[in-house]
Amino acid sequence: MNTPSTAPFAPDTAATLDLGVIGNGSFGALLDSRARVVWSCLPAFDGDPAFCALLSPREHDGGDFAIELEDFERSEQAYLANTAILRTVLYDRNGGAVEIVDFAPRWREHGRLYRPVTIMRRITPLSGSPRIRVRLRPLTHWGEHRAATTWGSNHIRYLLPDFTLRLTTDMPVRFVREGTPFVLAHRVNMLLGVDETLARALPGFMDEALERTTGYWREWVRYLSIPLEWQDAVIRSAITLKLCQYEDSGAIIAAMTTSIPEAAGSARNWDYRYCWLRDAAFVVRALNRLGATRSMEEFLRYIFNLATHDDGLQPLYGIDFATRLDEHEVEALQGYRGMGPVRRGNLAWVQRQHDVYGSVVLASTQLFFDRRLADPGSIADFQRLEPLGDHAFELYEVPDAGLWEFRGRTEVHTYTAVMCWAACDRLAKIAAHLGLDDRATHWRERADGMRVRILECAWRADANHFSASFQSDYLDASLLLLADVGFIAPTDPRFVATVDAIGRDLKRGDGVFRYIAPDDFGSPETSFTICIFWYIDALAAIGRVDEAREMFERILARRNPLGLLSEDLALEDGELWGNFPQTYSHVGLIMAAMRLSRSWEEAT
Incomplete structure (x- = not known):
């Protein structure tokens, strides 16, 4: 026995x-x-x-x-x-x-x-x-x-x-x-x-x-419009994004955790259990590309509950529309592998990040053009969005903390200005679609004027690349998105030169830094995962498709055993760091796969 x-x-x-x-x-x-x-x-x-x-x-x-x-x-x-x-x-x-x-x-x-x-x-x-x-x-x-x-x-x-x-x-x-x-x-x-x-x-x-x-x-999953290649990776990312939406309100959180450090012992430990309007808008765009439009409708319900504030939008809110997300350190938890501090709340709610206006309008645009929707965007919905365009126009040359949420400085960030342009550009397109000719003219004039000004202030002819801000000459990875949002053609020599410069200055192996200049916490140590996917996407957009596909395959191999990604990737050993699962990272995976995949027709 x-x-x-x-x-x-x-x-x-x-x-x-x-x-x-x-x-x-x-x-x-x-x-x-x-x-x-x-x-x-x-x-x-x-x-x-x-x-x-x-x-x-x-x-x-x-x-x-x-x-x-x-x-x-x-x-x-x-x-x-x-x-x-x-x-x-x-x-x-x-x-x-x-x-x-x-x-x-x-x-x-x-x-x-x-x-x-x-x-x-x-x-x-x-x-x-x-x-x-x-x-x-x-x-x-x-x-x-x-x-x-x-x-x-x-x-x-x-x-x-x-x-x-x-x-x-x-x-x-x-x-x-x-x-x-x-x-x-x-x-x-x-x-x-x-x-x-x-x-x-x-x-x-x-x-x-x-x-x-x-x-x-x-x-x-059956009704997702997935690409021919990398189907399992895209499906897992799509399900993960869906799991990060709080359906009571429609909010989409950035990640489920708090205080997983961006790098070992870095103290870059933040609480991501809230709805960043920018991150959520990226999620909506990715799911829309896959045909999962219900998340967009639920998120816009969340947005319309916030857009009534006359003093503009914060970068983030609680999943229950909370506006104050005061930041505290939690003493009873030592932190991931003992690497504190553990933070509850996020002080970014007090920052000004003007790109949120473009993020919200971009996330809303498909509502007006997608004929599959039972309740498509109306003139009343357009009128709800117009005040966001007014804020974007007023603020596109006003310094802010930028999408990287610098705590110690403000500048007129190029990405911010471009997203403010995108708000006005999309409002012009929506108005034209709705037959509102006067409003279409109004928003088109604003958008065109903004674009001229941004090109004047952000292009550095001596360095042969766009700069991260109007006041600087340095690069950051958000410049990789200028073609994606339609601000500039991917074939424009200025964009191609900027992609080349980012590959030269911000890329380390397969990692891509957000920026390399020291910030409030020193020099960055890990690669921000979505920046890798932005770079891959930009490579494909400028015609370097084979290089992009090879890099994409290598990054897919860095996912955890279940196919999931966090915020950051260590350059030396490929270990995952940062909050988890990170919606930004899975958005990047989906968008890159959609661009790089062979068509279904090629399989038959």
């Missing part, structure tokens, strides 16, 4: 960004390679991180939801094809194996989306006699306290400050409460969500939820 192993359970591994993401438009959760939930803010993206192990709580073990395998040897992990459902298999040294399937339920029911704040976990023995231990240890107040609990015959309640979690399970509750190891002889189910009694048998509900959630995601 086999005796249960007395070997200890394997210790937790060091934090990495080899993480998977699950979610459903209400919240998100990050899981490591062993299916341990290490980050999730509840009940929404901007909430208290009940699961905060990723940022190393100082005083308490926990902040995680782990299913540990005794004598752990290795793991395998992958998404179910074309879904946001994560499957992990843990193997022990004795021939035992356990399958863990994790997902957040999402499907259509009664004319609306069912998307509760719920993590569903199905745990199945695959071979041998695997012995597991379940540890569910949420913390409260940003890692300061353990959650108080109550329990019943089939459930445990975890009392968070503004939300009560309820675990419903068909495994012995005591085993969960006390972390008791046991042999997993048959499938067990765990439903962690809102504090409501489940009025039906748990196994049947889990099976139905898995089937319906699988069906939802595969149907969503």
